[in-house]
Amino acid sequence: MSMVRYNYGTAMLAAFEYLLGTYPEVFVIGQGLWSPWYVGNSMTDLDKKFGAHRVIDTPVSESACTGAAVGAALAGMKPIVVHPRMDFMLYAMDAIVNQAAKWSHMVGGQAAPGVTIRAIINRGGEQGAQHSQALHAWFAHVPGLRVVMPATVADARDLLIASVLCQDPVLFIDDRWLYSLEDDLPPVNELVLSQLGPQRLLSGSDVTVVASGYSTRLALDAAEVLKTNEISVDVIDLRVLNPLDVTKIIESITKTGRLLVIDGGWGPCGVAGEVIAQVAECVPSVALKKPPIRLTLPFAPAPTARILEQSYYPSVDSVVERVKKLMD
Amino acid sequence: MIMADWSLGRLSDPAQCQEPIHVLGQDRSVLLGQLEMMLRIRQAEQRLAVGRRDGLIGGPVHLGVGQEAVAVAVAAELRKTDRVFGAHRSHSHVLSLGASLHRLFAEVLAKKTGLSRGMGGSMHLWDQPNGFYGSVPIVSGTVSLAVGAALAAKLQGSSDVGVAYLGDGAMEEGVVHESLNLARMLKAPVLFVVENNLFASHMHVSLRQPFESTARFAAANDIPYAVVDGNDVVSLRNAAAKLINGARAEEGPGFLEAVTYRWYGHVDWRDDTDVGVHRSTDDLLAWRKRDPVVRLCQGLTNAGWLDEVQLADMERNINSEVENAWAQAMSDAKPSLEAVTSHVFKKNLL
Numbered sequence: 001m002s003m004v005r006y007n008y009g010t011a012m013l014a015a016f017e018y019l020l021g022t023y024p025e026v027f028v029i030g031q032g033l034w035s036p037w038y039v040g041n042s043m044t045d046l047d048k049k050f051g052a053h054r055v056i057d058t059p060v061s062e063s064a065c066t067g068a069a070v071g072a073a074l075a076g077m078k079p080i081v082v083h084p085r086m087d088f089m090l091y092a093m094d095a096i097v098n099q100a101a102k103w104s105h106m107v108g109g110q111a112a113p114g115v116t117i118r119a120i121i122n123r124g125g126e127q128g129a130q131h132s133q134a135l136h137a138w139f140a141h142v143p144g145l146r147v148v149m150p151a152t153v154a155d156a157r158d159l160l161i162a163s164v165l166c167q168d169p170v171l172f173i174d175d176r177w178l179y180s181l182e183d184d185l186p187p188v189n190e191l192v193l194s195q196l197g198p199q200r201l202l203s204g205s206d207v208t209v210v211a212s213g214y215s216t217r218l219a220l221d222a223a224e225v226l227k228t229n230e231i232s233v234d235v236i237d238l239r240v241l242n243p244l245d246v247t248k249i250i251e252s253i254t255k256t257g258r259l260l261v262i263d264g265g266w267g268p269c270g271v272a273g274e275v276i277a278q279v280a281e282c283v284p285s286v287a288l289k290k291p292p293i294r295l296t297l298p299f300a301p302a303p304t305a306r307i308l309e310q311s312y313y314p315s316v317d318s319v320v321e322r323v324k325k326l327m328d
Numbered sequence: 329m330i331m332a333d334w335s336l337g338r339l340s341d342p343a344q345c346q347e348p349i350h351v352l353g354q355d356r357s358v359l360l361g362q363l364e365m366m367l368r369i370r371q372a373e374q375r376l377a378v379g380r381r382d383g384l385i386g387g388p389v390h391l392g393v394g395q396e397a398v399a400v401a402v403a404a405e406l407r408k409t410d411r412v413f414g415a416h417r418s419h420s421h422v423l424s425l426g427a428s429l430h431r432l433f434a435e436v437l438a439k440k441t442g443l444s445r446g447m448g449g450s451m452h453l454w455d456q457p458n459g460f461y462g463s464v465p466i467v468s469g470t471v472s473l474a475v476g477a478a479l480a481a482k483l484q485g486s487s488d489v490g491v492a493y494l495g496d497g498a499m500e501e502g503v504v505h506e507s508l509n510l511a512r513m514l515k516a517p518v519l520f521v522v523e524n525n526l527f528a529s530h531m532h533v534s535l536r537q538p539f540e541s542t543a544r545f546a547a548a549n550d551i552p553y554a555v556v557d558g559n560d561v562v563s564l565r566n567a568a569a570k571l572i573n574g575a576r577a578e579e580g581p582g583f584l585e586a587v588t589y590r591w592y593g594h595v596d597w598r599d600d601t602d603v604g605v606h607r608s609t610d611d612l613l614a615w616r617k618r619d620p621v622v623r624l625c626q627g628l629t630n631a632g633w634l635d636e637v638q639l640a641d642m643e644r645n646i647n648s649e650v651e652n653a654w655a656q657a658m659s660d661a662k663p664s665l666e667a668v669t670s671h672v673f674k675k676n677l678l
Contacts (some may be wrong), residue, residue, distance in 0.1 A: 023440075027483060038563040045496075053483070054483070056512075058510065059506070059509055059510055059513055060511055061506035061509065063472065063502065063503040063506055064472040064475065064503055064506030064507045064509075064510045065472075065506075065510065066472070067469075067471070067473050067475070067476060068472050068473070068475045068476030068479055068507075068510060069472075069476055069502065069514075070472075070473050070476060071411075071413070071461075071470075071472065071473030071474055071477040071478075071479075071480070071490070072474060072477060072479055072483075073475035074411075074461055074462070074473065074476075074477060075411055075461070075476070075477040075480035075481065075484075076484070077480045077483065079476070084509065094469060094503070095472060095473075098464070098466050098469060099464065099469055099470070099473065103462070103672065104671050104673070105447060105671045105672050106444060106445065106447055106448045106452040106454075106462075106464070106486055107444045107445070107447065107448060107452065107454040107462060107671075108442075108444050108445025108447040108448070108453060108454075108671055109445070109662075109670070109671035109674070110444070110445065110456070110545070111454065111461075111462070112674050129583075141606025143672045144656060144672045144673065146673070163551070166674075167674040168673050168674050181348075194673070196334025242399070243673070272484060
């Protein structure tokens with residue numbers, strides 16, 4: 001099988017090319033799609049290749065564009081609406097939460113908007129509190145909305161394709177901090193999103209580390225460091241946050257007895273807390289050698305000054321430190 | 329720059345526009361069919377008002393008695409493959425497209441046989457096979473969806489159109505202005521139908537907007553528009569035809585403002601003259617004289633196309649249709665318990 005080298009950004013580009021080339025009902029709508037400024041290398045020249053009528057750069061109207069994608073999905077299309085920065089997507093909450101997520105339920109399953117909403121987390125660079133948010137937990141709270149966070153190059157491509165082919169509304173969240181990540185991929189194999197869930201990226205026996213998106217990279221990099229301390233880490237990447245299937249996590253903890261959950265969002269009512277709560281409901285306390293730990297953002301909006309950013313975001317060092325604490 | 333006059337003039341004055349509908353030059357059987365549909369909608373909503381008053385309906389009902397002509401006129405220009413979206417007051421919208429009276433009643437009663445399988449109630453109606461893609465009670469919630477469904481029609485190479493029903497209150501929501509601009513820039517074949525009944529919930533438009541006519545936003549977005557007597561089914565249809573034909577001919581969106589009045593209050597069976605701000609019994613009585621049904625009957629009678637016996641027969645037949653549908657819906661089953669979770673995600677993917 002011939003392998004091709006991609007990075008996380010070009011893997012998404014490959015997914016867009018595959019989808020637009022294979023399915024006439026796919027179209028893309030959002031701000032910045034005719035410009036390299038907004039979406040990195042993930043959508044380069046799609047408008048030239050597939051036409052500006054199918055790759056639509058739009059007025060500054062997050063709400064109407066998202067609603068339009070939902071309506072187009074109800075009318076038989078497979079739209080992808082792109083929000084180059086998740087913070088601005090908050091203008092579209094009604095279309096996402098009230099309309100798309102509830103539609104199937106409200107009409108007794110007779111129709112569902114198979115829309116994909118791509119939201120980009122774009123942090124760092126002294127951009128401050130309104131250009132930095134990772135709000136996946138909000139959306140994982142909503143029934144009817146699938147929430148996907150790719151952490152690998154393969155998932156950047158294949159989960160995007162699976163999201164667009166899914167009949168349910170899907171929020172697909174990618175992270176600019178991952179765009180330079182590289183890997184060799186086989187040709188596209190269409191996957192069924194409802195059959196996908198958390199996966200083990202590294203097998204270990206001492207500590208279970210659960211993460212998603214960029215946090216998964218921190219987990220893997222920390223695991224490398226911890227090898228030199230002879231600590232063996234089981235890394236589980238959530239991939240699909242809603243609906244959340246914790247089976248693999250439970251299996252892992254039964255083996256390790258120690259759990260660290262890393263999340264790029266805030267702690268209260270967040271994904272890390274949800275994982276730990278579900279573990280607490282399923283794993284007898286005697287099976288836990290230490291109380292679980294979560295590593296999240298400080299409960300404050302993102303700062304601006306670089307030195308504050310460095311302290312604000314979880315790092316490989318902070319992951320290593322938490323794992324060591326679990327091993328004490 | 330001088331602002332154009334965006335008052336509604338005689339259209340919002342209940343003492344005006346009380347004359348019989350001009351029917352000459354129209355097709356008699358078409359008008360009789362429209363009269364029948366308006367009567368069906370009215371009797372259905374009056375049945376719902378009684379059912380709600382008597383505690384037989386669990387959830388809120390937003391009744392549009394007095395506004396029947398709008399949906400009937402627009403529906404006359406639509407086909408089953410068009411994509412119509414409604415709002416909280418959408419019984420007339422779905423019935424005018426040919427929805428089953430029984431299934432509408434069953435939905436309002438949250439029965440398994442309802443249009444939305446009993447999962448939506450009065451505020452979430454669905455009848456896509458008849459072109460009704462759905463209604464929701466979040467004010468302006470479906471306006472952008474209709475733009476998208478219209479854009480889909482364009483991408484699919486059909487000449488189908490989207491229709492967004494909204495009210496004067498929805499015109500105060502930000503997404504509507506985004507949607508008007510987006511529809512214009514994408515040349516989406518969508519008709520925005522504003523049923524301007526002068527009220528949002530309890531409050532008169534004069535207390536909410538500097539001008540009465542919402543068509544000023546169509547003008548601002550370079551969208552062709554018409555402002556018409558919303559209780560005149562013939563004028564409405566003529567205006568709708570022009571705008572819908574333009575949309576089908578790839579000329580982009582249209583905007584129809586229908587000036588009308590609802591006889592009931594914002595929600596349920598009361599007239600709300602006691603809680604409305606600038607809603608008086610005098611106004612209500614005056615507007616009842618602008619009844620779209622009575623004016624059509626008068627026009628048809630003057631033309632010799634309808635007599636009292638025919639009208640009485642029509643009303644009696646519709647009454648028995650309504651009562652039969654209601655009785656059937658009342659005896660239908662509620663959704664089974666697994667429906668609580670079974671429609672959240674689709675089961676068979678790909």
